[in-house]
Amino acid sequence: MKRFAPAVLALALSLPGAALAAGDAAHPEQRSWSWDGLFGTYDREQLRRGLEIFTLQCVNCHGLKYIRFRNLTEIGLGADEAQAIAGQYEVAGDPDEWGDPTVKPAELHHPFPDPYRNEAEARALNNGGLPPDLSLMAKARADGSNYIAALLSDPGYNEGDPDESGLYRNPYFPGGWTAMAPPLWDDMLGDGATVEQEAEDIAAFLTWAAEPRMEDRKSLGLKVVLFLLALTGLLYVCKRKIWAKVDH
Ligand code: HEC
Structure with a gap:
């Protein structure tokens, strides 16, 4: 048994090293957020800018299944505004007289729908990558708010071209390459915001989505x-x- 001890020790010591190598992603920069500290609260205007970015862009590939349209009134939208956003999405309706499926506009009690019918369709349309539901992303990743902001605003990622397999270099994404094309661009809402600011706004919105009761x-x-x-x-x-x- 004694003879094995050094081997076991060596293995034990090498395991954390191996884990580090797998998680070689860059550490996101620490930003200051409106909700930091004991008295910090969400900045409602920032959340609404994040929502606009989400509905303009992210929603085309990502679901947000734990947020119902009604919840948007919590960040300052009127019920009619939330209803107007809901109406842009389709949900399953009652079968028609032939028994065929129908669709109808979503209502306040519906959650943001997943844009794909199933995983195969999602992967087929995304170069093999699977866009995850973003409801809990800010909590699912270590240092989630900073991670999302860093991931989306990295200059190299935003200016880089995809490699021959269609993947984009992003130092914050685990493994360093992602199937997601850079989703932000300067002034996407027409308010003069830079990618950097947009990345913070969408990170704030997703933080609220993951923790609306903070x-x-x-x-x-x-x-x-x-x-x-x-x-x-x-x-x-x-x-x-x-x-x-x-x-x-
Ligand atoms: C054209 C489709 C598309 C759009 C638009 C898009 N994404 Fe993605 N996203 C993906 C795909 C595909 C992946 C999975 C990447 C992979 O596995 O390589 C992904 C992954 C992610 C991840 C997960 C990273 C992780 O740690 O797993 C986050 C966060 C994310 N997207 C945020 C956003 C946000 C925020 C927006 C809107 C600003 C957005 N995405 C717009 C396709 C998209």
């Missing part, structure tokens, strides 16, 4: 801390009062 959570946490502080004070006063009558 603000409630923070304010509840604050209330709990304040309550505990008040309770501590009260108990201290009680203790003084009760023990004041006792001779020491």
